[in-house]
Amino acid sequence: MLLICALVLAACAPSAAPLPAATVAPIAPSATLAPSATTPATRSPTTPPSPSPVPPTPPPTAPPARRGYEVTVWAPVVTILEQMTLTNNADVIKEANFFWYQLKADGSIAGSVQSPEGVAAARAAGLRIVPSIQNGDFDRARVARLIHDQAQRTRHVADIVKLVQEDGFDGIDVDYECLNAEDRDDFSAFIEELAKALHAQGKLLSIAVHAKTDAQGSWNGPQAQDWLRLGAAVDSFKIMTYDFHSAGGPAGSIAPLDWVDQVLTYAATVVPPAKTYLGVPLYGYDWAGATAQSLNWRQATKLKDSNDAQVQRDASNEGFFSYGTDGRDTVYFNDGLTMQTRLQDALARHPQIAGIALWSLGGEDPANWTAIREAFAGR
Numbered sequence: 165m166l167l168i169c170a171l172v173l174a175a176c177a178p179s180a181a182p183l184p185a186a187t188v189a190p191i192a193p194s195a196t197l198a199p200s201a202t203t204p205a206t207r208s209p210t211t212p213p214s215p216s217p218v219p220p221t222p223p224p225t226a227p228p229a230r231r232g233y234e235v236t237v238w239a240p241v242v243t244i245l246e247q248m249t250l251t252n253n254a255d256v257i258k259e260a261n262f263f264w265y266q267l268k269a270d271g272s273i274a275g276s277v278q279s280p281e282g283v284a285a286a287r288a289a290g291l292r293i294v295p296s297i298q299n300g301d302f303d304r305a306r307v308a309r310l311i312h313d314q315a316q317r318t319r320h321v322a323d324i325v326k327l328v329q330e331d332g333f334d335g336i337d338v339d340y341e342c343l344n345a346e347d348r349d350d351f352s353a354f355i356e357e358l359a360k361a362l363h364a365q366g367k368l369l370s371i372a373v374h375a376k377t378d379a380q381g382s383w384n385g386p387q388a389q390d391w392l393r394l395g396a397a398v399d400s401f402k403i404m405t406y407d408f409h410s411a412g413g414p415a416g417s418i419a420p421l422d423w424v425d426q427v428l429t430y431a432a433t434v435v436p437p438a439k440t441y442l443g444v445p446l447y448g449y450d451w452a453g454a455t456a457q458s459l460n461w462r463q464a465t466k467l468k469d470s471n472d473a474q475v476q477r478d479a480s481n482e483g484f485f486s487y488g489t490d491g492r493d494t495v496y497f498n499d500g501l502t503m504q505t506r507l508q509d510a511l512a513r514h515p516q517i518a519g520i521a522l523w524s525l526g527g528e529d530p531a532n533w534t535a536i537r538e539a540f541a542g543r
Contacts, residue, residue, distance in 0.1 A: 233511075233540045234258040234519035236370075236402070236441060238296060238337075239526070242282030246525050250282070253533050254289035256540065258519075259400075261337045261370070262293070265327070266300040271310055273297065273323055277331060294370050294400075296337040297324065304347070307340045311350040321358045328367050335368030335399070343388035352393040359397040370400035372521075375443070377426040379434075395435030402521040403427060406445035411458070415451040415494040419444070421480045421509045428514045437516035444506060444520045446528040448497025452488075460527030464497035481505035500531020507539035515543075 236259040239246055250257060262282065265275035275297075277283060286293055299306045310316045328336050338358070343351060359369045371394060376386035395401050405424045409416035424442070431440050448464045449456040459467070464483075468475060471487035473495075478484060481504075484496045510517070520536075522528075 232543045233517070234441070235522065235536060236261060236294075236400070236519065237522045238263060238524045239282070240524055241526055242279035243526075244281075247279075247282050247285040249525060250291065251285050251289050254291060256533070256536050257289075257291060259292040259294055259334075259370075260286045261521075262295040263298070263524075264295045265297040267297060267306050267310075267320075267340070268300060269303065269306055271306070271316060271320065273327060274300070292334040292368070293332075294335040294337050294368060295333060296339050296372070298339045299341065302342040304343050307343055307351070308347055311347060311354045317350070317354050317357065321354070321361050324358060325361050325365060325367070328362065329365060333367070335362060335370060337370035337372065337400075337402075339372040341372075341374065342385050344384045345387035347388045348390050351388055352390045352397075355394050356397045359399075368399045369397070370402060371398045372402045372404055372443075375403055375405045375423075375427045377423075377430045391431065392434040395431075395439060399439065400441060400518070401431075401435050401439045402441040402443055403431060404443040404523070406443055406523065409496070410449060411456040412454075414454055415449070415456070415484070415496060417478050417480050417482050418447075418449065418496055418498065419480065419482075419506070421506065424506075424510065425513050428510065428517065432514065432516075437514065438518055440517045441519050441521040442510055442514075442517055444503070444522050445498050446522055446524065446532060448483075448495060451494045451496075452492060459495070459497070461497055461499055461529040462527040464495055467495060477501075499529040500535045503529075503532045503535040504539065507535065511539060511543070 235253075235257045237250070237257055238261045239250075240263040242262060250260060260282075262278070264278050265273055268274050283293060310320045324336055327333075336358075338355065340351070355369070355371065362369050373389050373391065373394065374381065374386040376382065376389075376391075379391070381387045381389075391401075405427050406419045408420055408423050409418060428440070428442065431437075446461065448459050448461065450459050450464075450467065467473075467487070468485055471485075473485035473487045475483045475485050478496075481502045482496050482498055483502065484494060486492075486494050507520070510520075522532075
């Protein structure tokens, strides 16, 4: 599930006035929304467990020519349930991004294959294995000290390529978040050098980027990401189009449709749509005032049922309900109905995108997969 550390968010978030909560409205195109000035889309750092042996796998092959839209999934945890999800939905899932690696403060890479069974299941299902590497604790300094020094940057590129080769992965997914604007050029140079090195070995490079609606963005995280250069270098450009409202501000839509449209509209001016993946949230938030904790669909459903709460829908078809003393607590969540609405809207407005990137596997509404199949059918 998505767990967000309040201290990390405080360090990453822009200093701007909070947004008003989303209003209740019928399911229809809503008024244009300004990009979020509250908490950025971030992922929770994880602590890698002890290394596990990696089962022998055949050499990875290049992905086939694209047929229709692709689904990629970020998977922080890979238990038997997640393995079954990958296997049962292999007809639509094309790539697994296991959240297994972290950049440490000393510049080394921590992590290991945490689920050999998950790798085996994904391989058997014909999925690409492109694990994610994250800057631990979303610590900007860990990335900055590498990218601003050519020798260290070259070494880090070599370390990543070695990791991909030794474990027989198809590539790597870079998720370095909460950088500063002054990191922009050197971060682009790092990604360009990494792409060149991986491509020389027949490997792929994916990147997760903060959402924005113009070249700069509204806070440091997106300002550090030059979409024109990054999009030209990578194979997959995954935009975290979620957390419009999140743990750092008032309750509201996690990914309003018109904001998502603005992000994709800007992206199309600088990144080839055939590389662009729409980040889709499978999670929700439970707000108590301006403080929130993330939760998955199963947890949101249990909370609704235990409080006999009535679900309403906002303009993006996200579900929400209130509970507790005087209805003080508010939950927003995404389910299969939200997915159906989100994909219909995105594909109607941006039919040339490569597909979607789901955050994150585990505890999601099973109806999501039906909605995905129906939206992608015949495309």
